[in-house]
Structures are given as structure tokens and as C-alpha cells.
Amino acid sequence: MSTGAVRARRLASLLLGVAGTTALAWLFGSLEPRWVSVVWVSLVPWLLVLNRISSWREAVLAGVALSLAFTSALFGWFPAAIQSYSQAPLAVCWLALWVLAPFMEFQFITFALVRYHLQRTTQAGPWAFWRITLTGALVYVGTEWLCPKLFAETLGHGLYASELLRQGADIAGAHGLTFVVLIANECVLAAGKALVAHGPREGSRRALAPLAVLAAILLGGLGYGQLRYQQVAEAKASRPDLVVGVVQANITKYEKLAAEMGMYDVVRMILDTHYRLSDELLQNRKLDLLVWPETVYPTTFGTPKSEAGAEFDAEISGYVSRSQVPLLFGTYDLEQEREYNAAMFVGPGRDGTLTRSAYRKTMLFPLTEWVPEAIDSPWLRERLPWTGYWKRGPGPQTLSMQLREGRTLTIAPLICYESIFPGYVAEEARRGAEFIVTLSNDSWFSGTPAPKLHLMHAAFRSIETRLPQVRVTNSGISALISPTGEVLTAVPDDQRGSMAVTVPQTPHLSTLMVAWGDWPGPTALVLSVVLLLGPSLLARRKERQAESPHPLPGA
Known part of the structure; x- marks a missing residue:
């Protein structure tokens, strides 16, 4: 197969993955209860694309492509509204939206780059998947906090249609929900890959850990939501309504x-x-x-x-x-x-x-x-x-x-x-x-x-x-x-x-969001830097210690 054909095939695969994730995001973006479960698999098509990229340029392209498609699908109403307000040509309003899209959805680009970097540098082992998954999710949430958006949208908003799952926002806001959504999508992909690659018996064993985490996320979210819902319902104030x-x-x-x-x-x-x-x-x-x-x-x-x-x-x-x-x-x-x-x-x-x-x-x-x-x-x-x-x-x-x-x-x-x-x-x-x-x-x-x-x-x-x-x-x-x-x-x-x-x-009723404010974003940013730089700094320190001469006894 020629080089041009290979590139065309990779580009087609990338666009297909972007289209799949965008379509699923558009469904749960309607905030209707019937589509809320789509949140847990919405990123899987795009994550499959990220698993196959071979350079940082492809990573950037994957992030930019999703930012453009995502913005066009979910905020396609915005150019007409701006035209009505400013009387600018509609084409100019659309162009402005597309120019701004990679900056408004910059988390797609940083997530793709970090995931590509970690896939190349993380040593194979039982914790490799979790290091890539947790670091990527932290980078995603941290970027959203560091680069504020016009509409402040985040994937966690897709859980609003679930009256129980949305209650977790009193712990870490919508960005906290985004974090668990990212983890859940990675777990779905990992379980699917294990089943496809290793067959029903061995694949089921390998899929057990990510499926267990996915179940813990879902059951924990529903249980916490039920608890908080009941507490609010039972709370009574002495003041009249x-x-x-x-x-x-x-x-x-x-x-x-x-x-x-x-x-x-x-x-x-x-x-x-x-x-x-x-x-x-x-x-x-x-x-x-x-x-x-x-x-x-x-x-x-x-x-x-x-x-x-x-x-x-x-x-x-x-x-x-x-x-x-x-x-x-x-x-x-x-x-x-x-x-x-x-x-x-x-x-x-x-x-x-x-x-x-x-x-x-x-x-x-x-x-x-x-x-x-x-x-x-x-x-x-x-x-x-x-x-x-x-x-x-x-x-x-x-x-x-x-x-x-x-x-x-x-x-x-x-x-x-x-x-x-x-x-x-x-x-x-x-x-x-x-x-x-x-x-x-x-x-x-x-x-x-x-x-x-x-x-x-x-x-x-x-x-x-x-x-x-x-x-x-x-x-x-x-x-x-x-x-x-x-x-x-x-x-x-x-x-x-x-x-x-x-x-x-x-x-x-006390909540962590009131006590600590909008804490998830800066916390995610700091932890992601630690997870990204920590292993390399630790390795360099060990190398320096190994290269330094040992002191003589009694010196």
C-alpha cells in the first residue's frame, strides 16, 4: 500500500472517530434522560483514534478536529445569534467560531498530546493503564480550568439529566463529574479491547479490573445521589417558606x-x-x-x-x-x-x-x-x-x-x-x-x-x-x-x-464546593504536573546517585 493510501486511510479513521464522538456528544448534550447513558461511551470512538496515532502532529490534529466538530455540533446556534446582535455577515460569524474552537476546547488538544506521550514513555505493567488514564483525565480537567470557555461547558454536564448522578456535583462540581466520565470511558474501551484481543475467557479476566472500576463509579454515584437527595428532602427549616x-x-x-x-x-x-x-x-x-x-x-x-x-x-x-x-x-x-x-x-x-x-x-x-x-x-x-x-x-x-x-x-x-x-x-x-x-x-x-x-x-x-x-x-x-x-x-x-x-x-447543608470553592480545576492541574514530571525526575535522581562515587569507609 502506498504512503498516500496509508495516510488517507489514517485520516479517514481519524475523521470517523471524531464524527462518532461528536454524534454521541450531541445526543447527551440534549440533556434528555433517555440519552444520559451515552455519556459513558461518548469518547470511545475518539479514544480508539488516539490509540493509533503515531506522532505528536497526529495528536494535535485529532484534538483540533474534535474541537471543531464538537463546537459546530453543540454550538452551531451561536453564529446566527451573534449575527443578530452585531449585524455581521453569517459567514464571518461562523469563521470566528471555528477560529476560536481550538482555544475554547483546548482540553481536547492537551489530552491527546499527553495521552500520546504517556503511551510512548510508560513502561508496560499492571499500572500502566491507570497512570495513562488518571493523568489524562487530570490534564483534561486542569486544562478546562486553566483555559476558561465562553460557555463553561464540560462533559459532566451531560449527567444533569440523571437526578441521582448529578448530585455528586456538590463534591467537585461539574468538572468532578467530567473526571469520572473520562475514567469510565477509558474503562469501557479497555474492557472492549481485552475481549476483542484475547477472546471470551482470557478477555473476561483481563476486563475484570476496568469493569469493576466502571461499576464502582456507577453504583457509587447512584448511591451518593440517593443519600443526598434524601437528606435534602428531609431537611426542615424553622423559617417560613x-x-x-x-x-x-x-x-x-x-x-x-x-x-x-x-x-x-x-x-x-x-x-x-x-x-x-x-x-x-x-x-x-x-x-x-x-x-x-x-x-x-x-x-x-x-x-x-x-x-x-x-x-x-x-x-x-x-x-x-x-x-x-x-x-x-x-x-x-x-x-x-x-x-x-x-x-x-x-x-x-x-x-x-x-x-x-x-x-x-x-x-x-x-x-x-x-x-x-x-x-x-x-x-x-x-x-x-x-x-x-x-x-x-x-x-x-x-x-x-x-x-x-x-x-x-x-x-x-x-x-x-x-x-x-x-x-x-x-x-x-x-x-x-x-x-x-x-x-x-x-x-x-x-x-x-x-x-x-x-x-x-x-x-x-x-x-x-x-x-x-x-x-x-x-x-x-x-x-x-x-x-x-x-x-x-x-x-x-x-x-x-x-x-x-x-x-x-x-x-x-454543607458541601465541599462551598467549603473549598471551585477546587477541582487547580487540584487536577497540580496533580497532572506531578504525575507527568514525577517519574522522570525520580529516574534522573536515581541515575545521578548511581553515577556518583561511593564514599570510602570512615571518610
């Missing part, structure tokens, strides 16, 4: 509406719609708190920029005074010409006056909300007029709210993008938050899988902290999420609706 009003008006694309109607009429329509939906809730339930979504009031509150703005500010305050129900809503906050995306709380005080406090968003989406000062310039603004002007807030904060009847409530506030950062939410939980409130605006991604994926991220934050969560969005998906990550009730994407949800007040 909260009744929270959620309003999703499904009014989107403010800039387009302002161009057609004028900004004053747009704000007028937004507020009137939210007043009406809120009044419907107040007529049927006694609410402890009313929540409107991110940037629902698309101007500064408390520091008006015009007379009309001052009138709207007074109107919102008057609504809170008349209803006597505290209001948390998304707006802009201004301080010394620095503008922030903020969650504003306005509530009736004990002396009849209104109290007010604000939380400023810290984790801003790159370019669309925030431009780093190092690259901000008139040249950039001229060529990318859609870039944002907001400044970053001070970091994780809790917000104390004075409710009716003198009760004080401490919440972990999050605005949109912040809900994808485990360590950020864990810090707020450590500060005594009783539950999470997320204000979001996913309208640019309405009609795509993005709202569902964003909701899944939010659910993981509740599992990791064991705090209930109220999530309120402009266009969906607004939801009440339990401490086990279950969506108890929701207003679907691209619909108008309001609901009064009862938030269960449970005692604080």
Missing part, C-alpha cells in the same frame, strides 16, 4: 423597539406590562418578594439622566410604596460616570420610607458587555459599535433585604453570565446566602438550545451550594430550582407569563 412573584414579559430587542417607537414609549410599554403582570400576581397571592429580570428598566435608576427618567424612577418607587411588596429588578447603576449592569432592590422600610440597595454585575460577557481597558480604543469602538460600556462590579456579594413584618433575607444575587461560575456562587453561599436569585436576559438566544443550557448551569449552582434558586428572565426560561437541581416550575422560552413560586427554606 417564601412566596416570590416572577414576571417574564417577553419584551425583547429594546434597541430595535426604541428605533421604531422612541425610547420613552419603549420604557413606558415595558413598565406598564410589568405592572400589569405583577398586579395579577398580587391579586391572587400574598407575595414576600417581587422579581423582574435583567435590564428590565433600560436606564439608570436613582441617578436619572433626564426629567422623564426621574419620573419613571419615582413611579417605580411609588409602585413599591402602594403594594408594600419589595421589588428586585434589573437596571443600570451609575457612579462617577462609571455605569454598571445592576440588580436593584427597593423595599418598604420600617419607618414608612423606602430602602434601596444595589448589586453590580462582575462577570461580564466579553465585548458585548465589557471591553478590557487594555484593548479599548476609539479604533475598536468604530469598527465594533456593538461593544459594551459597562464596568465590572466588586465581585461576589450577598444582598440583605428587609421584607415585610421585619424579616431580613440574605440572597446570593447573580446576573446572567455569572451563573456559569461555580467559585463565584460558592463565595456568595459562604457569606450566608439563604437562596439564589438570578436575573437574566437570554432574548438574543431565544429559539436556540442556549436558554435550556443556561438553565442547566443555574441548576448546577443550586446543587453545588444546596440552595434553592429563583431564576427570572426577559424571555425565558424563568424557573424555580430546588437544592437538588430539579426545575420545579418554569415559564418556557419565548412566552409571556408570571408565576408565584414558593421557595422552600431549608437549613444549610
Whole structure:
């Protein structure tokens, strides 16, 4: 067979393996329970490819190919969303996604390279498989932490569809689940290879160890999930449950509406719609708190920029005074010409006056909300007029709210993008938050899988902290999420609706994620370096000791 034919065959094998893993990832990426078991075999086609590569260039090619295919399959909706936001040509948006794909999924490249290196350098023996498997999994998780992604996705999110297996996220987050998923896939491949290579009898004996580890992972995950699920269900708090009003008006694309109607009429329509939906809730339930979504009031509150703005500010305050129900809503906050995306709380005080406090968003989406000062310039603004002007807030904060009847409530506030950062939410939980409130605006991604994926991220934050969560969005998906990550009730994407949800007040259940924060990533990175460099350093030390002359007796 000619050299060209051999290369073509190897390339075809590589592409087939990439296609197999991508297809399986697309299935469990739907987050449907019927596909959750696919997670445990999803990487096997690609791992087969990695077993056959013969150079570091092939390893890089295998990683880049999977990053491109994976990104295209799971985030193929993103270019159209960016086109809608920036008005750039769709082809340019797709090109940008493909250019970024190897950097957003850099863990595929490092994993492939490390696995190739270890297969060549690890001496054959009973522990060779486990050294390669554990080191590769640690490198994968460590790379994901070291190279943050726009969407913070990881393989462990595929277990969200299992109400028991996802409970392990309170130990090590979704990245901890990714680690066990990688180990499980390697075990499946090792068992399959043993059976194929050695036949039923000898192959079964050789497959026993990886199958035992696989069984331990599955049974341990299910058992732990059942235990934690039961603990959450049995936990009772002395505090009464909260009744929270959620309003999703499904009014989107403010800039387009302002161009057609004028900004004053747009704000007028937004507020009137939210007043009406809120009044419907107040007529049927006694609410402890009313929540409107991110940037629902698309101007500064408390520091008006015009007379009309001052009138709207007074109107919102008057609504809170008349209803006597505290209001948390998304707006802009201004301080010394620095503008922030903020969650504003306005509530009736004990002396009849209104109290007010604000939380400023810290984790801003790159370019669309925030431009780093190092690259901000008139040249950039001229060529990318859609870039944002907001400044970053001070970091994780809790917000104390004075409710009716003198009760004080401490919440972990999050605005949109912040809900994808485990360590950020864990810090707020450590500060005594009783539950999470997320204000979001996913309208640019309405009609795509993005709202569902964003909701899944939010659910993981509740599992990791064991705090209930109220999530309120402009266009969906607004939801009440339990401490086990279950969506108890929701207003679907691209619909108008309001609901009064009862938030269960449970005692604080300790979790490792709250105690240690987002620990899996840095821990995996350090351990992977130790496992990669440790054996060679130890071997060199032994060589130096062997080469050094022995001291004479009595010297």
C-alpha cells in the first residue's frame, strides 16, 4: 500500500472517530434522560483514534478536529445569534467560531498530546493503564480550568439529566463529574479491547479490573445521589417558606423597539406590562418578594439622566410604596460616570420610607458587555459599535433585604453570565446566602438550545451550594430550582407569563464546593504536573546517585 493510501486511510479513521464522538456528544448534550447513558461511551470512538496515532502532529490534529466538530455540533446556534446582535455577515460569524474552537476546547488538544506521550514513555505493567488514564483525565480537567470557555461547558454536564448522578456535583462540581466520565470511558474501551484481543475467557479476566472500576463509579454515584437527595428532602427549616412573584414579559430587542417607537414609549410599554403582570400576581397571592429580570428598566435608576427618567424612577418607587411588596429588578447603576449592569432592590422600610440597595454585575460577557481597558480604543469602538460600556462590579456579594413584618433575607444575587461560575456562587453561599436569585436576559438566544443550557448551569449552582434558586428572565426560561437541581416550575422560552413560586427554606447543608470553592480545576492541574514530571525526575535522581562515587569507609 502506498504512503498516500496509508495516510488517507489514517485520516479517514481519524475523521470517523471524531464524527462518532461528536454524534454521541450531541445526543447527551440534549440533556434528555433517555440519552444520559451515552455519556459513558461518548469518547470511545475518539479514544480508539488516539490509540493509533503515531506522532505528536497526529495528536494535535485529532484534538483540533474534535474541537471543531464538537463546537459546530453543540454550538452551531451561536453564529446566527451573534449575527443578530452585531449585524455581521453569517459567514464571518461562523469563521470566528471555528477560529476560536481550538482555544475554547483546548482540553481536547492537551489530552491527546499527553495521552500520546504517556503511551510512548510508560513502561508496560499492571499500572500502566491507570497512570495513562488518571493523568489524562487530570490534564483534561486542569486544562478546562486553566483555559476558561465562553460557555463553561464540560462533559459532566451531560449527567444533569440523571437526578441521582448529578448530585455528586456538590463534591467537585461539574468538572468532578467530567473526571469520572473520562475514567469510565477509558474503562469501557479497555474492557472492549481485552475481549476483542484475547477472546471470551482470557478477555473476561483481563476486563475484570476496568469493569469493576466502571461499576464502582456507577453504583457509587447512584448511591451518593440517593443519600443526598434524601437528606435534602428531609431537611426542615424553622423559617417560613417564601412566596416570590416572577414576571417574564417577553419584551425583547429594546434597541430595535426604541428605533421604531422612541425610547420613552419603549420604557413606558415595558413598565406598564410589568405592572400589569405583577398586579395579577398580587391579586391572587400574598407575595414576600417581587422579581423582574435583567435590564428590565433600560436606564439608570436613582441617578436619572433626564426629567422623564426621574419620573419613571419615582413611579417605580411609588409602585413599591402602594403594594408594600419589595421589588428586585434589573437596571443600570451609575457612579462617577462609571455605569454598571445592576440588580436593584427597593423595599418598604420600617419607618414608612423606602430602602434601596444595589448589586453590580462582575462577570461580564466579553465585548458585548465589557471591553478590557487594555484593548479599548476609539479604533475598536468604530469598527465594533456593538461593544459594551459597562464596568465590572466588586465581585461576589450577598444582598440583605428587609421584607415585610421585619424579616431580613440574605440572597446570593447573580446576573446572567455569572451563573456559569461555580467559585463565584460558592463565595456568595459562604457569606450566608439563604437562596439564589438570578436575573437574566437570554432574548438574543431565544429559539436556540442556549436558554435550556443556561438553565442547566443555574441548576448546577443550586446543587453545588444546596440552595434553592429563583431564576427570572426577559424571555425565558424563568424557573424555580430546588437544592437538588430539579426545575420545579418554569415559564418556557419565548412566552409571556408570571408565576408565584414558593421557595422552600431549608437549613444549610454543607458541601465541599462551598467549603473549598471551585477546587477541582487547580487540584487536577497540580496533580497532572506531578504525575507527568514525577517519574522522570525520580529516574534522573536515581541515575545521578548511581553515577556518583561511593564514599570510602570512615571518610
